[in-house]
Amino acid sequence: MTDTSIGTPEQLRDPNYTPALHRAIPLGIQHVLAMFVSNVTPAIIIAGAAGFGFGSDAGAQGFPDMTYMIQMSMLFAGIATLFQTIGMGPVGARLPIVQGTSFAFIPIMIPLVAGKGVDALPVLFGGVLIGGLFHTLLGTFIGKIRFALPPLVTGLVVTMIGLALVKVGIQYAAGGVPAIDQPEYGSLLNWSIALVVVLVTLGLKFFAKGMLSVSAVFVGIIAGYLVALFFTDMVSFEGISTSMSRAAAFQVPSPFKYGFEFSLAAVIGFCLMSFVSAVETVGDVSGITKGGAGREATEQEIQGATYADGVGTAIAGIFGGLPNTSFSQNVGLIAMTGVMSRHVVTIGAIFLIICGLMPKVGALIRTIPIEVLGGGVIVMFGMVVAAGISMLSDVNWNRRNMVIFAIALSIGLGLQLDPKAVQYLPDTLRILMTSGLLPAALIAIVLNLILPEELSDESTEEVSGGLSGHGDGSLKG
Structure with missing residues (x-):
């Protein structure tokens, strides 16, 4: 107000x-x-x-x-x-x-x-x-x-x-980078500290008002830091x-x-x-x-x-x-x-x-x-995903748009999950492809520009099994 x-x-x-x-x-x-x-x-x-x-x-x-x-x-x-x-x-x-x-x-x-x-x-x-x-x-x-x-x-x-980014959040909350020998990785203590941050952030975001609500992640990290400082040996x-x-x-x-x-x-x-x-x-x-x-x-x-x-x-x-x-x-x-x-x-x-x-x-x-930071970034990166889904709610989900989304997401996310799938590409191209983000964006942009707009509702049902939603798409920056 x-x-x-x-x-x-x-x-x-x-x-x-x-x-x-x-x-x-x-x-x-x-x-x-x-x-x-x-x-x-x-x-x-x-x-x-x-x-x-x-x-x-x-x-x-x-x-x-x-x-x-x-x-x-x-x-x-x-x-x-x-x-x-x-x-x-x-x-x-x-x-x-x-x-x-x-x-x-x-x-x-x-x-x-x-x-x-x-x-x-x-x-x-x-x-x-x-x-x-x-x-x-x-x-x-x-x-x-x-x-x-x-x-x-x-x-x-x-x-x-x-x-x-959500993988980074989970790794941080669990204790760091699992590739490095860390016996405590994924321990209950690590997760407990991260959950303190998550719970304080959620509590402030939904039950507080004004500055406390706006800065919920910041305050949540301070709370997790204080718990780690006084009750664990994590703060070095x-x-x-x-x-x-x-x-x-x-x-x-x-x-x-x-x-x-x-x-x-x-x-x-x-x-x-x-x-x-x-x-x-x-x-x-x-x-x-x-x-x-x-x-x-x-x-x-x-x-x-x-x-x-x-x-x-x-x-x-x-x-x-x-x-x-x-x-x-x-x-x-x-x-x-x-x-x-x-x-x-x-x-x-x-x-x-x-x-x-x-x-x-x-x-x-x-x-x-890092466990404290992990609790904060779990919330932040989850909100990034939620923001993307919110943008997608403005899309008219006909067959054309579903196919564009499916192909771009499958290839982009797949290359993120398994970078070795393109290990024989030249270094420059391999780095760009394994980001996942760039191939997904390029596929979506190109297909959106070249595929025809006019597709029937019946075609939509063939792909979605009758589960597709329809909305009035409009540009949302």
């Missing part, structure tokens, strides 16, 4: 309105709490997949690198958010859009870094940089390509992203105290800290995923203007938001950050509070930037047990 004590209804719908600071600061921090865990999680997952994060033999040696990636996630989420709220020439929508590290690219990044340690980072960040530049280019014609990404395609892609400060004592109060990021390397697989993967990310941003911009101001987004706002996505991602790649995009949970927060002020979000962005410049914050996040 809108709090009219913050301002008049007309003021609350105005992006340029600034509430009094004693109101604006808590509202800005609320935006940060809503996205904080989701923002740093991709860096933790990629570090773990590369072999210098949680549950890896090189975890202790790779501690500074993982901490640095966490820092960059916070820093460039804040910087990219400023691009959106304040703007820079044509870059930015000048709307209350919160940027954060994107989950969408994780299935693309994992095959690029898997087991390669920090040696994989030049290729990774080279892909982030080139992909960000390509994403910026999309801003010039984003409105013209939306026809190729209807709910059938976007819903499939988002569902595939979630399905690719080994190496933390030394690292934190040696760390400067503030640290400015280094450009090309890990080098830069061109990889065709990385560039193709990041550029193709940019299409999906751009369309997601268009949907978020539309959701903000409809939910907060009761109007449609302008072409200039959509274009500026897409530019900010790309520029923010490219700059992040230079300094060791991962791709960023608009965060949908903050769109819902604007609709809930009714506060459309972009300056409120600017306050949240400044808070993120300060955290990103303080290595001690990244080091503290690094102490979170």
Whole structure:
């Protein structure tokens, strides 16, 4: 419900309105709490997949690198958010859009870094940089390509992203990466800690109101952390105290800290995923203007938001950050509070930037047990799947759409489950195919464009056995 004590209804719908600071600061921090865990999680997952994060033999040696990636996630989420709220020439929508590290690219990044340690980072960040530049280019014609990404395609892609990540959530909740010798993997203690996070998150989401409900995952992880700290030996400060004592109060990021390397697989993967990310941003911009101001987004706002996505991602790649995009949970927060002020979000962005410049914050996040994080990501990744299914509910499930979905899902998910099925392909093609996400998206896009629209209801029944649902499909970013 809108709090009219913050301002008049007309003021609350105005992006340029600034509430009094004693109101604006808590509202800005609320935006940060809503996205904080989701923002740093991709860096933790990629570090773990590369072999210098949680549950890896090189975890202790790779501690500074993982901490640095966490820092960059916070820093460039804040910087990219400023691009959106304040703007820079044509870059930015000048709307209350919160940027954060994107989950969408994780299935693309994992095959690029898997087991390669920090040696994989030049290729990774080279892909982030080139992909960000390509994403910026999309801003010039984003409105013209939306026809190729209807709910059938976007819903499939988002569902595939979630399905690719749920395995990570289960592994983290069970205690790490099972490929490494861990006698306690899957123990009752590990699962108990993860379930504390899940239960607290669910309780707050459904039975609390206001900030507690919005930041349920964040509070759930804090609860799990406290249980692990006081009742188990999971929280380890080994190496933390030394690292934190040696760390400067503030640290400015280094450009090309890990080098830069061109990889065709990385560039193709990041550029193709940019299409999906751009369309997601268009949907978020539309959701903000409809939910907060009761109007449609302008072409200039959509274009500026897409530019900010790309520029923010490219700059992040230079300094060791991962791709960023608009965060949908903050769109819902604007609709809930009714506060459309972009300056409120600017306050949240400044808070993120300060955290990103303080290595001690990244080091503290690094102490979170992987089981605690597992409980949080189970909820987050499950919500990604649910969001994809929600998009698919807008699809008219005739035979044509069912066949497109079936083929794309079967091939994409199948290649994810058994990467060795394409082990004899050239390296570049193999990496792209085993992501599962890219082949599924390409199949869905191509088939959607070439298969005829007109199919009879009788044909639908032949395929579905009379169980298909019918809906009025409409584009949903």
